[in-house]
Amino acid sequence: MDKAQVASMLEEIATLLALKPEASVFELRAYENAARALVSVDGDLNQLVAEKKLKGTPGLGPTMIKRVEEAVQNGKIAFLDELRAETPAVKLEMMRIPGVGPKKINAIYDQLHVTTLAELEQVCKDDKVAKIPGFGKKTQEKILQGLAFLKQHADRFRFDVAFAEAERIRTALATLPEIVRLEVAGSLRRRRETVKDIDMVASVDDNAPEEAREKIMSFFTTQPTVISITGKGTTKSSVVVASGIAMDLRVVSDSQFPSTLHHFTGSREHHIPLRRRAQNMGMTINDYGLFKISEGKEELVPCHEERDIYAALKLDYIAPELREDTGEIDAAAQHKLPKLVEQSDMRGILHAHTTYSDGQKTLREMVEGCIERGYSYLGITDHSKAAAYAGGLSEEDVRRQWAEIDQINAELQGRFHILKGIECDILKDGALDFPDEVLAGFDFVIASIHSNFNLSPEEQTKRMLKAIANPYTSIIGHPTGRILLGRAGYTLDMEAVIDAAAEQGVCIEINAHPSRLDMDWRLVRKAREKGLKVPLGPDAHAIEGLDDVFYGVGIARKGWLSADDVPNTYTSERLIEFFRAQRERRLSQ
DNA sequence: GCCGTTTTCGGCCCGACTGTTTTCAGTCG
Structure with missing residues (x-):
C-alpha cells in the first residue's frame, strides 16, 4: 500500500461523507486535507508507519494517522468499508455530473430511487426530475446534457489540446480594441498535464460602456471553433469548443483584472x-x-x-x-523560491529520432530544424536494435550514423554540434541493448523501457535499477512509460528509482512529448530535492516535434527546476564535459 | 477531524452564478 493508494482511500471517504447529509463539512475537509498531506510526505509509507513517523505532519491528526496505519497494515479501512456499504454506487457516479452535487444527488435518490446513470437518464426523459421540489426543467436538462458529456469524454483533456484551443480564441480576442488585458487562467495557466476546461480573463477600461462587454462576449460566442453556447452574459460567458472542451470567458474592469486573474488561476x-x-x-x-x-x-x-x-x-x-x-x-x-527555468534558457535538444530509426526526417533535416529554432546542439538518439518495431539501429547502423555526424560536425564547426547519442532499450533483465564497447562510443546514452510492461512492480523496479547501475547510462528516458489519458504506465517504485539515480549521478528526463510528460512534475520536485539533473527531451520524430520542448518547460517549472537543474540549458562545451565527467566518475567507482 | 504568539474550544476561504425561488440553496472554482 503506497501513499497514493492510501490518499485515494481518504479522498473516497471525503466524497462519501459529502453524500451523508448529517456529516460535518469540516470533517470531510479534514479527510481531503489529510489525503493531500499524505501525498507530499517524504519517504516510504510502510517504513513511516512502522517507525511511527507520521505524527506531527500538518493535516494528519490522531484519527487520520489511525486510518493510515490501518490501511497500511490491513490493506483496508473499516470506516471506508462502512461508508461504501451504506452508500449506493450510483450516488458516487452522479458526483461526476457537472452542476450536480451531494444535495441534488440525495434528493434525486430519495425521491426516485434510481440505481444507475441509465435510469437517471430515463427519469429525466420522463420529466420526473423536474417535479422534485427545488428542481425544475433547466436542472433536468442540465443533468441530461451532463450525462451526454460524460458519455462522450472522460472529462479531461491533454494540455496541448486545450492549449491549442485556448490560443485560437485568445489570438482572436486580442484583436479587439476594447480589451485592455487578456490572459488564460485556470489549470492551463498552471500548466497541468491534463485539464478539465479552459478559463480566460479579459479586462476593459474601468469607464468602458456596457456595450464594450457585450461586443466582446458576442465576438467570443461566435468564434468559428465554438460548437455550442452554454451561457452568455456581460461578465461571464461559457461555450464548448470544437474538441469538446468547455471554455469560460470573464470580462472585468481593468482595475480588478489582477485579482480576477489570480482567483481563476x-x-x-x-x-x-x-x-x-x-x-x-x-x-x-x-x-x-x-x-x-x-x-x-x-x-x-x-x-x-x-x-x-x-x-x-x-x-x-x-x-x-x-x-x-x-x-x-x-x-x-522565506525568499527561497527558485528562479524557474524558461524556454529561452534552452540551448540544445536531447532526445530526437531520425530516418535511421523511426523518425520522419533525416539527420541533416533535424539539424536544420534545430538551427532555425536557435539551438546550438542536438543530441541525436535513435532507437537501439531491440526496438525492432521502430527500426532500431544495429551496431553497423550506429557506425554509419557516427560517420555522418562527424562529417556534419566538421561542416558546421563553431556554429552547431551534434552529440552522438542513442535511446538504448532496457532489456527485460535490466541489461542495455548494446555491449559496453559500443556504448563507450556514444557521447551519452538514454536508457528506456519499451517492452515487458507487465512485470511485477518489484521486477520492474529491479530492472530499472540495474539499468541505472550501468556506468554508460547517462539518462533514463520516459521513466514510467505512461500515456496521458491512454495508459497508466508500468508500475515501479519511482522513489527507489530517483534515489538510485541520485546516488549514481544518473539523470532522469522529462519526456516533453505532450502525450507523455513523463516524469511527472510531482516526481520532478522530488528529483530536484535529491539533486538530480533533469534534461528535457522532446522525443522528436519530426521537425515540429522539436517544439514540444515547450511542454517540457512547463513541467520543469511545475517541478521547481532552475536552468542549472536542466543540462540542456548548458552550452555544448559544458554539456559534453558534464557527460564525460559523469561517465568517468562512474567507470572509476 | 484539525488546530492554536489573543484560542485546548470554537472556529474552519469566499463570492458569483444558476435555477429556483420571492429571499435562498446548491454548486463551482
Whole structure:
C-alpha cells in the first residue's frame, strides 16, 4: 500500500461523507486535507508507519494517522468499508455530473430511487426530475446534457489540446480594441498535464460602456471553433469548443483584472492557505481585490498586477505553475523560491529520432530544424536494435550514423554540434541493448523501457535499477512509460528509482512529448530535492516535434527546476564535459 | 477531524452564478 493508494482511500471517504447529509463539512475537509498531506510526505509509507513517523505532519491528526496505519497494515479501512456499504454506487457516479452535487444527488435518490446513470437518464426523459421540489426543467436538462458529456469524454483533456484551443480564441480576442488585458487562467495557466476546461480573463477600461462587454462576449460566442453556447452574459460567458472542451470567458474592469486573474488561476488548494495568511494579517481576498479590514470596514489595497497581491501579503511572487499548495507559500515567505527555468534558457535538444530509426526526417533535416529554432546542439538518439518495431539501429547502423555526424560536425564547426547519442532499450533483465564497447562510443546514452510492461512492480523496479547501475547510462528516458489519458504506465517504485539515480549521478528526463510528460512534475520536485539533473527531451520524430520542448518547460517549472537543474540549458562545451565527467566518475567507482 | 504568539474550544476561504425561488440553496472554482 503506497501513499497514493492510501490518499485515494481518504479522498473516497471525503466524497462519501459529502453524500451523508448529517456529516460535518469540516470533517470531510479534514479527510481531503489529510489525503493531500499524505501525498507530499517524504519517504516510504510502510517504513513511516512502522517507525511511527507520521505524527506531527500538518493535516494528519490522531484519527487520520489511525486510518493510515490501518490501511497500511490491513490493506483496508473499516470506516471506508462502512461508508461504501451504506452508500449506493450510483450516488458516487452522479458526483461526476457537472452542476450536480451531494444535495441534488440525495434528493434525486430519495425521491426516485434510481440505481444507475441509465435510469437517471430515463427519469429525466420522463420529466420526473423536474417535479422534485427545488428542481425544475433547466436542472433536468442540465443533468441530461451532463450525462451526454460524460458519455462522450472522460472529462479531461491533454494540455496541448486545450492549449491549442485556448490560443485560437485568445489570438482572436486580442484583436479587439476594447480589451485592455487578456490572459488564460485556470489549470492551463498552471500548466497541468491534463485539464478539465479552459478559463480566460479579459479586462476593459474601468469607464468602458456596457456595450464594450457585450461586443466582446458576442465576438467570443461566435468564434468559428465554438460548437455550442452554454451561457452568455456581460461578465461571464461559457461555450464548448470544437474538441469538446468547455471554455469560460470573464470580462472585468481593468482595475480588478489582477485579482480576477489570480482567483481563476487557482488552485483552490493554493488559495486556502493564502487566504488564511491574509486573514492573519487583517486582510481578506476575493476575486475583486485584496482588502484591509479596519474597524469592520474593508479598504481596497491597490494591486496593479498579480505581483502586488503577493507583495501585500509579504510574499515573493509565486509563478502560476507553482500554485498547487506544495510548499510554495512558505518558500515565498522565506525568499527561497527558485528562479524557474524558461524556454529561452534552452540551448540544445536531447532526445530526437531520425530516418535511421523511426523518425520522419533525416539527420541533416533535424539539424536544420534545430538551427532555425536557435539551438546550438542536438543530441541525436535513435532507437537501439531491440526496438525492432521502430527500426532500431544495429551496431553497423550506429557506425554509419557516427560517420555522418562527424562529417556534419566538421561542416558546421563553431556554429552547431551534434552529440552522438542513442535511446538504448532496457532489456527485460535490466541489461542495455548494446555491449559496453559500443556504448563507450556514444557521447551519452538514454536508457528506456519499451517492452515487458507487465512485470511485477518489484521486477520492474529491479530492472530499472540495474539499468541505472550501468556506468554508460547517462539518462533514463520516459521513466514510467505512461500515456496521458491512454495508459497508466508500468508500475515501479519511482522513489527507489530517483534515489538510485541520485546516488549514481544518473539523470532522469522529462519526456516533453505532450502525450507523455513523463516524469511527472510531482516526481520532478522530488528529483530536484535529491539533486538530480533533469534534461528535457522532446522525443522528436519530426521537425515540429522539436517544439514540444515547450511542454517540457512547463513541467520543469511545475517541478521547481532552475536552468542549472536542466543540462540542456548548458552550452555544448559544458554539456559534453558534464557527460564525460559523469561517465568517468562512474567507470572509476 | 484539525488546530492554536489573543484560542485546548470554537472556529474552519469566499463570492458569483444558476435555477429556483420571492429571499435562498446548491454548486463551482
